[in-house]
Amino acid sequence: MLDAKLVREKTEEVDAAMANRNSSWDRDGLLAIESKRRAIITQLETLQAERNTASKEIGTLMREASDKDAAAASVDAIKAKVRDINVQIEGLEQDKLSAEQAFNELMLALPNIPSDGTPVGKDEDDNVEIRRWGTPRDFDFEAQAHWDIGPSLGIIDFERAVKLAKSRFILLGGLGARLERAIINFMADTHSDRGYKEWWCPVIGNADTLRGTGQLPKFEDDQFKTTDGYYLIPTAETMLTNIHRDEVIDVTDLPLHYCAYTPCFRREAGSAGRDTRGLIRVHQFDKVEMVKYATPETSYDELESMVVDAENILQLLGLPYRVIELCTGDLGFSAAKTYDLEVWLPSYNGYKEISSCSNCTDFQARRANIKYKDAEQFKGSKLVHTLNGSGLAVGRTMAAILENYQQADGSVVVPEVLVPYMGGVKLITKD
RNA sequence: GGAGAGAUGGCUGAGCGGCUGAAAGCGGCGGUCUCGAAAACCGUUUGUCCGGCAACCCCGGGCACGGGGGUUCAAAUCCCCCUCUCUCCGCCA
Numbered sequence: 001m002l003d004a005k006l007v008r009e010k011t012e013e014v015d016a017a018m019a020n021r022n023s024s025w026d027r028d029g030l031l032a033i034e035s036k037r038r039a040i041i042t043q044l045e046t047l048q049a050e051r052n053t054a055s056k057e058i059g060t061l062m063r064e065a066s067d068k069d070a071a072a073a074s075v076d077a078i079k080a081k082v083r084d085i086n087v088q089i090e091g092l093e094q095d096k097l098s099a100e101q102a103f104n105e106l107m108l109a110l111p112n113i114p115s116d117g118t119p120v121g122k123d124e125d126d127n128v129e130i131r132r133w134g135t136p137r138d139f140d141f142e143a144q145a146h147w148d149i150g151p152s153l154g155i156i157d158f159e160r161a162v163k164l165a166k167s168r169f170i171l172l173g174g175l176g177a178r179l180e181r182a183i184i185n186f187m188a189d190t191h192s193d194r195g196y197k198e199w200w201c202p203v204i205g206n207a208d209t210l211r212g213t214g215q216l217p218k219f220e221d222d223q224f225k226t227t228d229g230y231y232l233i234p235t236a237e238t239m240l241t242n243i244h245r246d247e248v249i250d251v252t253d254l255p256l257h258y259c260a261y262t263p264c265f266r267r268e269a270g271s272a273g274r275d276t277r278g279l280i281r282v283h284q285f286d287k288v289e290m291v292k293y294a295t296p297e298t299s300y301d302e303l304e305s306m307v308v309d310a311e312n313i314l315q316l317l318g319l320p321y322r323v324i325e326l327c328t329g330d331l332g333f334s335a336a337k338t339y340d341l342e343v344w345l346p347s348y349n350g351y352k353e354i355s356s357c358s359n360c361t362d363f364q365a366r367r368a369n370i371k372y373k374d375a376e377q378f379k380g381s382k383l384v385h386t387l388n389g390s391g392l393a394v395g396r397t398m399a400a401i402l403e404n405y406q407q408a409d410g411s412v413v414v415p416e417v418l419v420p421y422m423g424g425v426k427l428i429t430k431d
Numbered sequence: 432g433g434a435g436a437g438a439u440g441g442c443u444g445a446g447c448g449g450c451u452g453a454a455a456g457c458g459g460c461g462g463u464c465u466c467g468a469a470a471a472c473c474g475u476u477u478g479u480c481c482g483g484c485a486a487c488c489c490c491g492g493g494c495a496c497g498g499g500g501g502u503u504c505a506a507a508u509c510c511c512c513c514u515c516u517c518u519c520c521g522c523c524a
Contacts, residue, residue: 038482041480041481042481042482042493044493045481045492045493046492048493048494049491049492049493052492052505054504055449055505056450058449058504059450059505060449060450062449063450075504076504078504079503081504085504086504382487
């Protein structure tokens with residue numbers, strides 16, 4: 001959520017931000033409801049103050065009056081007056097409620113303001129490539145796609161997954177299942193060793209939790225929802241960022257570096273027809289996620305180092321990739337600045353997103369009420385900045401490994417760093 | 432799932448219709464003392480919103496004692512609903 005004061009006082013800034021994001025906002029409606037809301041509050045509070053004074057007066061009279069009968073008469077008069085005030089208060093409270101509802105609805109629908117350095121652009125074509133690592137392999141045979149390699153090795157079973165659940169679900173068997181676990185453990189261990197505290201968390205969250213990270217209310221249709229009103233998490237970011245919801249963190253504890261492995265659940269509403277084959281876009285996938293809490297002074301540096309930590313995984317796996325910076329038109333709802341890591345996939349003859357690292361500045365912290373207390377401050381506390389990044393998406397990593405490490409005979413070489421996690425298996429062959 | 436107990440400030444814990452945004456203790460912060468520290472003593476210490484102001488200082492006011500509703504001139508205190516925690520029983524990986 002944006003700062004209401006910013007929206008009110010720096011309207012042009014918000015205008016520009018929304019335009020750059022290709023998103024529209026009901027500027028006049030929002031400003032009107034905002035000032036109406038404040039006018040109602042002022043009126044209401046004046047009446048409440050009057051009521052408090054009158055009630056206190058009654059208390060004083062009843063305690064201190066020497067002439068009880070005379071006091072009783074004045075008390076009755078005051079009671080009548082307060083009853084009258086209460087009628088007005090009740091009406092204003094209704095007005096306030098509806099104004100605040102309308103206001104919150106509009107505010108919660110506004111995306112974050114892009115950072116100053118974010119390239120302005122319309123869509124993904126305007127994203128900026130920052131750097132590349134590794135060289136895509138030159139195959140001396142016809143490279144297969146992972147959706148062919150997996151089934152032919154007997155480690156991915158797409159058909160039976162459909163029988164068990166529906167399309168866009170995955171069933172892994174034998175070394176496929178083993179490889180999935182190996183990748184997860186390798187990623188989680190690597191991040192832990194680099195200072196990220198590992199968590200194991202619920203994969204079902206309540207509405208407050210999903211609102212905190214920005215999935216609700218706007219993206220409810222993208223979530224799986226239980227019959228009793230809970231949601232399957234679309235990413236571990238949701239849990240890791242809400243760990244400190246409604247908390248005040250001591251500034252000396254910042255920055256906090258967290259990571260977690262969870263399955264992720266996405267409805268993928270509206271993406272029918274895109275990436276329909278293979279492991280790329282599915283309803284349930286594994287991911288190791290990184291989340292940081294930082295002060296505003298350091299959050300952009302923390303973003304840079306988080307990208308390096310995600311890149312580290314790809315480098316250790318020997319997978320060629322590039323880093324791109326998203327333009328304003330391609331930024332996610334909560335993000336002020338985002339780098340995507342794209343891994344080389346022979347089947348796409350191109351790079352495909354495998355990680356997305358974002359600085360959400362105070363956007364989520366304001367929704368989730370996450371603050372920090374600085375000893376230097378006179379009083380009060382400030383909103384933290386939250387960051388999140390995939391480190392990495394496991395299914396897409398498996399796809400990249402199968403494709404980039406495939407051999408002419410159809411077998412797949414296990415990347416060296418994963419061999420210990422595979423129980424010493426160095427080559428995946430048809431069983 | 433059944434039965435009972437409870438939810439108060441950073442923590443422990445009083446209050447059970449008005450003088451209580453909240454006693455006391457602990458913790459934190461500032462000070463006195465000391466070469467310094469400890470101890471002791473003194474002071475200070477909730478959040479949020481609205482208005483004033485250049486101001487996150489300050490001043491005035493509203494709201495908040497798990498959440499929501501009700502009774503009343505007035506609710507932390509009385510009533511109802513919900514949530515959560517604890518104890519016992521049942522079930523169970």
